[in-house]
Amino acid sequence: MSNYVKEHYLDLVNLSKVYPTKKGPFVVLENFNLTVPEGEFVCLIGHSGCGKSTILTMVAGLNSISNGSVSVAGHEIDGPGPDRGVVFQSPSLLPWLSAYDNVMLGVSKVYPHASKKEREDIVKHYLNAVGLGGAFHKMPKELSQGMRQRVGIARAFALKPKMMLLDEPLGMLDALTKHELQDLIAKLHAEHKLTTLMVTHDVDEALYLSDRVVMMTNGPKAKVGQILLNDMPRPRERVSLLEYPNYYKYREQLITFLEEQELKKKHTAA
């Protein structure tokens, strides 16, 4: 892989999203540019409605691109595909399949030539990795929200994607479960070094997980407001993080930005 591709592993160039409405076109996003080098963990943060989820779904291929381009590992994307693992806000497991079968559905699609035994091993490996060793054959309705999201994460990782797209994956969870899953995501990222784009509106989550935090201005026509280079050393631990000299500075920068945007929003509304 050339150095250029490594440096521009995920490349969003002049990305735009326009929804036609009765009152004329509604521009959610205009000329959005972002480059993520291989292995980097980037968090997109911003107020709701700023279009951060739109970006993510466009990268996933689930949302059409109005203008501009998205390329992953040097190839422009064309629709959705298993090369980009997606974890949605709701676990969106298929409720008629067990945890095991939910993961297996993707695995048998991505490894069509693997033997039955090999596939089984892959599924078991990833379910074990997310801490669901004992719940292979539980149905989604028998699992807690947190456990369902673990299955969702296992399903995404088991596809051996080139990159990970996390769309507020922990948004619906309670604080404790959230922490557990943040640890899980950090662990998996450390192991697999997958390029990751994560949408969140949790400042602490962004600081704990990311290498870079991209702050987005309010929509419509949202753009990159500021970028925070999060150089806190890995592996990170929740407690020692607080002792890191720049932690509060970073946190303040993020919160100040979000507050400013909030004020602007009110101002525009008034």
Added chain:
Amino acid sequence: MKQKLINFFEATGLTWFVPIIRLVTGEEPKEQCTEIFKMLGYPAIALALFFMTWGYLSTKIKTSVGALPSPTYVWSQGEAMWATHNSETVRKSEAGELEKVRIKFNTLVTERRTLEENGKATEPVDKKLDKLLSETKEKAELYTPLVEKYATIKEKAEKEKAEEITAIREKFTKAGKFDLDDSGKPKIDVDGNPQLAEEALDEINYKQNFRVAVYEGNLVRVYKSIQGSYRSLINKVEKIEKYTQIARELASVSPSTGHDKKVASNNRKRQAFEKQIAKPNDYQGNGSIVDYIKLSIITVVFGFFLAAFVAIPLGIVCGLSPAIMTALNPLIQTFRPVSPLAWVLITIQVIDGIFVGDNALQGDILKNTFLHSGITVALCSLWATLSNTALGVSSVDQDHLNVAQVLKLNWFDRIFKIIIPSAIPYIFTGLRITLGVGWMVLIVSEMMATSRGLGWFIDQEYQNNKVESLANIMVCIFIIGIIGAILDRIMFTLQKLVSFSDEVSA
């Protein structure tokens, strides 16, 4: 074990069993008792009120055939139906025995014929025939004490009933309740006695209507007719024996004039009787309430599966393609509200046109009339499954479709791994409605199609035009209702099993 039982009752929606189980296992007895009272006590009160109202109304409402049957009378008619079912079962088994004996006779007679024709000795067969004949004679006579026994019981019950009626008559005569004419004198009845007042006649009629010793009375008839059939069989066999004997005698004497003629005429007679015992006797049952129930259930299940077979694939196609849905919608909307009374007539004509004359279906169950009612059930009930399936298929969760997109599932996998499974709860909701509608529609289609199920039976009873028939119809109404409720429970349980959440409306 306990938890399993509780789970079972919760899954089937029979939640009122749960506190009973908890109580038996000694879990918070006080709370469980309150719970049981709530779940069983309230319905019990409602039922009691219902029966009281019914009982009261039955004394007040006059129907065209007499007083409205009271709950106790309807119950007694239910028992009478059950008694008839039991006596029919006896008749069936006795007729089966009789048929076996006939076959034995026939086999022996044919065997002897073959031996004779081959010029072999017939003694062993003769002996066997003799033995069987004497055994059968004994058997036929065994019915006489049985008939007497049951006739006595029946007579005794009839006598008691007559006495009770006389007692009522006397009570009213003593009280001087007579039907008075204009001059205030009691009218005189045809039998020369003064005519009792209407309330007295009502009470007498009420008593009169109760059937007593139904089972025993039926058995008397059954045993008498079976005995008659045995005797007629014995008679035929004896005739065969007689002519066989004559044939042998004729064979032993030296031929004279007219000998050949005698032999031929004797042989003709013998053959005529042999033919008679060779003919199988079809048991022609009168049918009983259990037979009607069985046929009705089989018909509704047939109609249900037919409806599902048509509606589910069509619903899936409609759900997948808005164009097809739009195309078919006017037809669906037009046909859905059509009454079973209209459908059944068309079904009858079409089916009778296809299976006509010698091609008419003659199976035990699969008759033309069975198809008439079964197809009508399907035609009226398939719509719920059709529209529910279409709805389920067209409203698949976007999240699930996203999964399919991310995994790049092909068309086939998308439909069979994502869309159809996710529509299954909707499909089962539709199927539950379909079965409910089907059962409701079945009764009227059986009436029109003369398929011998509950609907046909109700119609027959209606034609009888008696208070008794009215009570029988009421029994059927309860049977229909209870079976309908059970079918719905079954579908509810299935619906709950396939649903992804725990919320299913009972």
